[in-house]
Amino acid sequence: MPRQDSFSYTVQARSEPRVALRWLADLTCQGELHPLIVRVRQEPPRPGALASWTVTDRLAWGPFRFPASYAVDTLEMSARSLVMRARQWPATTVLNRTTIEAEADGLVRIDVEITLSAPAPLFRYAFRQARAAHLVLAARLGPALPAGPAEGQ
Numbered sequence: 001m002p003r004q005d006s007f008s009y010t011v012q013a014r015s016e017p018r019v020a021l022r023w024l025a026d027l028t029c030q031g032e033l034h035p036l037i038v039r040v041r042q043e044p045p046r047p048g049a050l051a052s053w054t055v056t057d058r059l060a061w062g063p064f065r066f067p068a069s070y071a072v073d074t075l076e077m078s079a080r081s082l083v084m085r086a087r088q089w090p091a092t093t094v095l096n097r098t099t100i101e102a103e104a105d106g107l108v109r110i111d112v113e114i115t116l117s118a119p120a121p122l123f124r125y126a127f128r129q130a131r132a133a134h135l136v137l138a139a140r141l142g143p144a145l146p147a148g149p150a151e152g153q
Helices: 017-025 027-031 120-144
Strands: 002-014 037-043 051-061 064-077 081-088 092-102 107-119
Touching: 002 120, 017 027, 017 064, 017 081, 017 092, 017 107, 027 037, 027 051, 092 120, 107 120
Parallel strands: none
Antiparallel strands: 002 107, 037 051, 051 064, 064 081, 081 092, 092 107
16 A cells, blocks of 8 residues: 655745746756766656656665666646656656746745655655655755756747
8 A cells, every 4th residue: 555745845946937947947947956866868858747756766775875767757837847757667756846936036946745655664664765765855955056047038
């Protein structure tokens, strides 16, 4: 029987909403900041996806280190929000809902809600790893976001 739980975080950064959204939607950018990711490969969009990637993490279980690959799809993207889903065997899913709002003085507020679902025997480990990794990502995100217009705009 699968278990599910969520966590959320908020980041403020000096950026424009459209720049921040475009940057967050490109997993190759986040791959440089996420503490577990060792490789991001963009794929042709899978059915129902706007964009798709295969991501490889390096996980630890006690003294053991091992790679784990998973599929990530962008499901929705609007001017102020992004929904991505990661799927990994066995029956583990991470749903990332991100919203971006302009604030005063050239800041943006990025609100992220992560919902993880996994088989009960794996849930505690997967949830703990996801939350720890995303909190490190959140701490690194603000200073890393580009402040000016996105390339090509």
